[in-house]
Amino acid sequence: MSVRRLAEDQFQPAAFAFSDENAVWADKTIQKYPAGRQQSAVIPLLMRAQEQDGWVTRAAIEKIADMLDMAYIRVLEVATFYTQFQLHPVGTRAHVQVCGTTPCMLRGSEALMSVCKSKIHAHPFERNAEGTLSWEEVECLGACVNAPMVMIGKDTYEDLTPARLEEIIDTFAAGNGASIKPGTQIDRIFSAPEGGLTSLTTEEPKARTRAKKADAESVSAPVDAAPVPPSEAARPKSTDAETNAALKTPATAPKAATKNAKAAEEQPVSGTAAAEPAPAVKAVAPAAKPSLTDKNRPAGIEKPAAPDDLKMISGVGPKIEATLNEIGIFTFAQVASWKKLEREWVDGYLNFRGRIERDDWVKQAKALAKGGEAEYIKVFGKKPR
Ligand code: FES
Secondary structure (H helix, E strand, C coil), rough: CCCCCCHHHHHHHCCCCCCCHHHHHHHHHHHCCCCCCCCHHHHHHHHHHHHCCCCCCCEEEEEHHHCCCHHHHHHHHHHHCCCCCCCCCCCEEEEEEECHHHHHHHCCHHHHHHHHHCCCCCCCCCCCCCCCCCEEEECCCCHHHHCCCHHHHHHHEEECHHHHHHHHHHHCCCCCCHHHCCCECCCCCCCCCCCCCCCCCCCCCHHHHHHHHHHHCCCCCCCCCCCCEEEEEEEECCCHHHHHHHHHHHCCCCCHHHHHHHHHCCCCCCHHHHHCCCCCCCCCCCCEEEEEEECCCCCCCCCCEEEEECCCCCCHHHHHHHHHCCCCCCCCHHCCCHHHHHHHHHHHHHHCHHHHHHHHHHHHHHHHHHHHHHHHHHHCCCCCC
């Protein structure tokens, strides 16, 4: 972590003023806070000043302090505390903030910093020859689960390798930074496990409850057993141990799971149901992958000269895109045209457990097919992934 000081005098401009548009925005922002609490606008105003000029100057700090009726030192304290504020001129196309805190360090942040040193400048905060790039080491940026990572502007780029960071830096240097999808750079959805789910891959809890109830009904009740009140009968009687055993038990139950289930049976349960042994839970085999010759498989096409970037659909990573391409799916229009049975076929083929519906691939694909990113933003109010 570097010492955070204002840039030397030689870099400091004599004055700062918000542009007309930003001045209107600043007035509105200040008014959002209750009377006497206008100082709460200090962070948004500093951020807007940085967005306008590229970094936070001393003149900007003083101007914002005057606007909010704050002592200069109070605004300076805020600006020097948060690493989101740049106190020196930084690269005009990218300032790369490399997280060097423990999880990222253990997963390779030092190699990422070596890339920055070789591609940008040997020292942090120094700009490259063209003045377009700079870098620094920062503390945890809150994406540790996908370590190692960097932040550029307001976006994070996660699960990085040195090679991937080199590509990202080159793309920003060429002025095409907006073309890179932020977030994870590998085949995972947000921070879900790489390559797909590794847990909760069997049936939903509700379905488990139904299966157990059916089992319970098939076991003959003792002759003198007291009738179970409906509310009690409806209540799932599984314990965590039993549920875990059910989730993980394949056709032949591992010893530990069997033991846990047995222990669960022996656990006293309060109320009328205490005397009932917990019913055995049947293992649930994972759903079979649908056949490639199934009639519901969506029609594939030959790879077009310019296939669509299916990764723009939320829920599609590089690996899923490759699988879709394998079955002849290359365009948004194809995805947009899928009927229910076709969606179910693809969902089953990808072992997605309903995610195609949940993420509404068809709606996303329709927007992308109609007007690309602009239409997607119009429909969903945000950029595609
Ligand atoms: S340790 Fe790097 S993001 Fe948290």
